[in-house]
Amino acid sequence: MAELKGWKDIPIGGMILEAGNSAEYRTGGWRAFRPVRGEAECIHCFQCWLFCPDSSILVDAENEKMVGFDLEHCKGCGICASICPVNKKVIKKAEEELGRDDARLCICMVEEGKIEE
């Protein structure tokens, strides 16, 4: 964490005078569930990128690829997993046609601490 300043050295009233400095605030530590992506399953539709409320979906714009998650800022809300069209399709197929609940999803939310790094 950056060195904390005294009351004489900070703007009054809680004002933030620099624009866009929320990037400096690392909120990844808030996360209870981490998004994990199946690279083979991902169709690079950018829906997760569009819906992520924290700009935490990392993309390779030039090659139009979803490349991963910014885990320093991702709070683990799971919107990417819930919006992922591959997930929807896989879950539906697994449940209805195969009667299985272990289908391989594109994005799944895994409990922090239960992930092998």
Added chain:
Amino acid sequence: MSTFEALQGNEAVATAMRQINPDVVAAYPITPQTSTVQKFADFVADGLVDTEFVCVESEHSAMSACVGASSAGARVMTATAANGLALMWEIVYIAASNRCPIVMSLVNRALSAPINIHCDHSDVMGMRDAGWIIFFSESGQEAYDNMIQAVRIAEHPDVLLPVAVCQDGFITSHGMEKVEIFDDADVKAFVGEYKPQWPLLDIDNPKTFGPLDFYDYYYEHKRQQVEAMANSQQVILDVAAEFNKKFKRDYGLFEAYKLDDADVAVVVVNSTAGTAKVVVDQLRGEGLKVGLLKPRVFRPFPAQEIAQALGGIKAVAVMDRSISFGAMQNAGPLFLELLAGLTANGVQVPVADYVYGLGGRDILPREIEGVYRDALKMAETGQVEQMVTYLSVRE
């Protein structure tokens, strides 16, 4: 050139607002403040001000709009009373914490319940820890003068805090008196142009107001508010000195009336101070050495200066137009503040509290005379017979 007009307190305040010509006024009508904003709305309709007048749907919205406009960089004013102030509550704190130099006319009225529209000070005393500078006004003239000075104090770079200017509901707000109205150009020159340091509308320098502030910085921001409040006392005195030079009326942190050689003093704010002066004159006629101390500035509370002014006094009677329920002896806030201030500054004299006038109950000269006679007795015996008395309540 000044003119003298027969005005009610609210009209005097509205006239000050017209002359100040704020950028934004957001207010909601509530008795007994209504005629302030009603009169000001006339000025807006008549094109006498350039103000953006926001007719909001509640006081919570009124103060919210004020905070927004003030953050944008506008000079902002509002007016309210009692339950309206209570509905503003959340934003009253935010206005101070966000350092918005808003000026509010507060027409003191009793808080519900039972519902009551008349004067007491329960409304303003509830906001005493909110971080606002608080002025009391004995008359419509003082309310007018305080409003004009409040703008300068609130906006001073060393302060940047909101200011509430109180006057007594109905007694002052609807009582007609002779008020000296200064020349429009003189008031305009006195208040000057507001130059906000960090306007939100300065889009070339984008900034954030009111973000999340945790245990790492919240405390530091509160400490800044302490500094601003401490700074405000000198600013209040400097602005008063400039006001006196320009408009020939002398204001300080409090008014001392026949206090120099007095044995006993009554401490009372707002309109009752006027009645008490009559009683002082009367008792002085009997050869009794009595005086009056009328706090003008309640926040920041000038404890040291008041203790100094009351240094030679043998007994003090405080008159409170509200109760701090559950406080020591169920006393009033002015008493508690004053007793602490005197004690901390080494003035060890008998001090008693007289709660009066709740919900607009009339306070008569003979009742104030009774308070003075009690104080003279305290001075003689050195004892406080009864710490808190509820004047004129029926048993």
